[in-house]
Amino acid sequence: MLERRKPITLEEAQAKLAALKLPQQVETIPVADANHRVLAEDAVAAYDYPNFRRSGYDGYAIRAADDHDFPKNFHVVGEIQAGATFDHDLGENETARIMTGAFVPDNAAKVIMLEQTRSVPEQPDQVKIMVSQDRDNITPAGSEFKQGALLIAAGTELNPGGLSLLTAFGATEVKVYRQPRVAIITTGTELLNPGDTPQPGKIFNSNGPLIANLVAESGAIVTETVQLVDDYKLLQTNLERLKQTNDLVITDGGVSVGDFDYLATTARNSEQLLFNKLKMRPGSVTTAFVDDNTLIIALSGNPGACYTGFYLFAEPILRRFVGQPSHCQKVTANLARIYPKTNGYDKILRGTYQLNDGRYQVQLNGSDVSGSLGNLQSTTCLFKIPHSHEPLPLNAEVETWLLPFK
Ligand SMILES: Nc1nc2c(c(=O)[nH]1)N[C@H]1C(S)=C(S)[C@@H](COP(=O)(O)OP(=O)(O)OC[C@H]3O[C@@H](n4cnc5c(N)ncnc54)[C@H](O)[C@@H]3O)O[C@H]1N2
Ligand code: MOO
Numbered sequence: 001m002l003e004r005r006k007p008i009t010l011e012e013a014q015a016k017l018a019a020l021k022l023p024q025q026v027e028t029i030p031v032a033d034a035n036h037r038v039l040a041e042d043a044v045a046a047y048d049y050p051n052f053r054r055s056g057y058d059g060y061a062i063r064a065a066d067d068h069d070f071p072k073n074f075h076v077v078g079e080i081q082a083g084a085t086f087d088h089d090l091g092e093n094e095t096a097r098i099m100t101g102a103f104v105p106d107n108a109a110k111v112i113m114l115e116q117t118r119s120v121p122e123q124p125d126q127v128k129i130m131v132s133q134d135r136d137n138i139t140p141a142g143s144e145f146k147q148g149a150l151l152i153a154a155g156t157e158l159n160p161g162g163l164s165l166l167t168a169f170g171a172t173e174v175k176v177y178r179q180p181r182v183a184i185i186t187t188g189t190e191l192l193n194p195g196d197t198p199q200p201g202k203i204f205n206s207n208g209p210l211i212a213n214l215v216a217e218s219g220a221i222v223t224e225t226v227q228l229v230d231d232y233k234l235l236q237t238n239l240e241r242l243k244q245t246n247d248l249v250i251t252d253g254g255v256s257v258g259d260f261d262y263l264a265t266t267a268r269n270s271e272q273l274l275f276n277k278l279k280m281r282p283g284s285v286t287t288a289f290v291d292d293n294t295l296i297i298a299l300s301g302n303p304g305a306c307y308t309g310f311y312l313f314a315e316p317i318l319r320r321f322v323g324q325p326s327h328c329q330k331v332t333a334n335l336a337r338i339y340p341k342t343n344g345y346d347k348i349l350r351g352t353y354q355l356n357d358g359r360y361q362v363q364l365n366g367s368d369v370s371g372s373l374g375n376l377q378s379t380t381c382l383f384k385i386p387h388s389h390e391p392l393p394l395n396a397e398v399e400t401w402l403l404p405f406k
Contacts, residue, residue, distance in 0.1 A: 005277035007284070010312065010346060010384075016274045017288060017313060020295060022320050023247075025178040031166050034158050036219060037176040038322040043151040046169050048142030053104040055080075055111045056137045060095040060127055064109035071130045073120055080105070095127060104138050111137040155323055157219075180220045180321035183242035184211050187254040187263065188301060189229040206373060207252045207306045211299070214310050215250070217405050218318040218327065230260035239266065243294040247321060250314055253301030256285045263287065263298045270296070279387070280346045282370035283309040303373035308348050308382060311401060327404035328382075333360035334395045339385055341368075346387050350379040353402065362400055379403065 008016075026040040055061070060074065074095035080086045082101035089107045090096065096105055104111065112129050120126035145151065151169070152162050158174070166174060191205040192198070205227055212222045223246055228234050235254075242249050255263040255276075267276050270289035278284050282305035287298040295317065299309040316326040333353060341347075351362045362383045366375040383400040385392060392398070 007277040007279045008275050010278060010280045010348070013275045013278055013286075013288070014312065014316070017295075017317055018320075020274075020290070020317075022317070024321065024323055026175055027178045028173050028175050031163055031171050031174050034163055034166075034174050034176055035160060037158055037174075037179070038219075038324055039152055039154050039156050039158055039162075040175045040177050042154050043166055043171070043174070045145040045147055045149045045151055046171075047147050049145040049168065050139055050141055050143070052085075053106075053141050054139040055098045055100060055102050055104050056139055057111055057113045058100050059098060059111045059113045059137065060117055060129060061090065061098045061105050061108035061111050062095050062129070063090050063092075063107055066093050066095075067110055067132050070132055071128055073123075073126050073128050076125050076127050095129070097127075108138075109136060113137065157324065177322040180247040180318055181223045181245065182215045182220045182248045182250060182318070183223050183246040184208065184215070184225045185235070185238055185242070185249065185251045186211075186225070186227050187230060187235065187251065189260070191227055191229075193227070207299075207301065207303055210303065210307060210376070211250055211252060211310060214307075214315070215318065218315050219322060219324075220248075220318045230254060230262060232262045232265070235262050235266065239291075239296070243292045243296075246294065248314070248317060249294060249296045250310075251296060251298045252306055253299075255287050255298045255300060267296070267298060278345075280348055281305075281343065282348065283312075284345060286313065288313065300370070302370040303376065304350060304367070305370045307373075307376050307379075308350065311382060311403060312348065328401040331360050331400050331402060332397050333362040333381075333383060333400040335363070335392055335398055336361035336394075337363040338391060338394055339364055339368075340391050342389050342391060343385070343387055347385040348382050349385060350375050351381045351383050351400070352378065353381045353400065360400060360402075362398060 074093050077094045079097040080102045082099045085103045086105045090105055116130050118128045120128050186205050186208045190202050192202050208225050212225050215222050226238055251263050254261045267273055267287045267289045270291045272290040274288040276287040278286055283300045285300050286309045289296050297314050299306045319326050349368050350365050352365045353360050353362045365379045381400050381402050383398045
């Protein structure tokens with residue numbers, strides 16, 4: 001008997017997923033490993049920065065009292081290398097040779113650049129300063145950050161610049177949100193592995209690496225990718241195991257109404273079926289359910305539907321685990337080329353976009369067929385053609401998701 005499913009819209013399905021409570025857990029990790037991790041607490045300045053008066057140039061440090069009547073000879077009483085300190089005061093017409101980034105003597109008021117000075121013949125401990133300068137060439141202590149100032153706010157995705165800032169304050173560890181752990185199960189007796197000999201009726205498992213790479217790009221950890229032949233028991237054993245140690249399980253294929261579509265049966269028998277039929281194409285059979293407190297998103301096996309379903313349903317969930325919005329930027333775009341077909345369901349097309357005079361323009365990228373995969377490399381956006389009996393006119397406004405990492 002054919003099971004009747006209750007179709008809901010894309011927006012309703014997304015809302016059901018958005019309403020799920022997700023645990024946001026925090027862990028402390030080395031700063032060196034924190035690129036693209038999300039900061040879980042405000043990072044504040046442990047002390048003033050810089051924490052000493054710093055020379056901006058190679059040159060000579062002088063007192064304010066001696067800053068007149070140039071050219072004039074100074075007695076060089078020391079050399080201050082970057083990393084060293086200088087613990088005595090300069091006297092009248094005394095100077096210290098100083099390097100960029102070095103500690104400025106406490107009673108020096110200015111660093112005269114090396115270019116404005118000349119050596120004094122036969123007098124190695126003397127220097128002639130030719131002219132003064134308006135700028136003091138000294139970076140005051142605390143000029144960039146006062147102790148306690150906010151460096152990076154909680155909820156920020158760290159990048160190389162942010163990590164350098166934390167390191168500048170001597171941080172070795174940082175509190176971040178734990179990355180969600182994701183297991184991937186691809187199903188289908190037709191699936192071959194890379195390196196296998198092509199055979200009639202069989203296909204290579206291209207969705208496995210597709211999902212794994214998309215998961216990793218979303219900032220989550222792929223704990224395991226399992227490829228299963230269509231077998232109900234095998235599916236149950238693997239799901240049971242993977243639910244225990246993962247935050248999300250993504251399955252692929254076997255979710256329609258075929259005799260071997262065991263994911264469909266599993267979803268129906270689950271604790272909480274969220275949806276198993278969408279009023280959209282591709283991926284009308286995309287399914288989501290919760291079992292043992294673990295969310296399972298069952299994507300369609302058709303590659304175009306799998307790709308689209310990942311961005312619409314799985315990616316926003318993965319980002320929520322670390323308190324972040326989806327990487328997909330939602331915009332309104334204009335249809336640059338007419339899409340002539342009409343459909344009873346909303347269509348989510350793989351497209352490309354251009355930004356012209358501040359307006360996004362989108363068009364279909366090659367194929368709209370659910371089973372095609374040739375356009376996934378070059379797709380830069382998804383856009384929605386609402387269900388209708390009439391094609392949308394040229395320039396019609398369409399909801400568009402600009403995809404990340406393109
Ligand atoms: N009688 C009906 N048949 C189908 C319906 C329907 O409503 N009634 N829906 C169609 C639609 S729409 C879709 S979408 C597919 C969804 O099927 P499944 O998600 O159950 O996926 P499969 O049947 O397992 O596979 C579909 C297609 O994709 C290929 N595939 C599967 N896994 C992979 C993989 N890892 N890498 C690459 N390609 C994969 C598979 O060989 C099939 O060609 O159902 C329609 N049928
Ligand atoms: O719902 Mo299916 O993905 O259109 O072929």
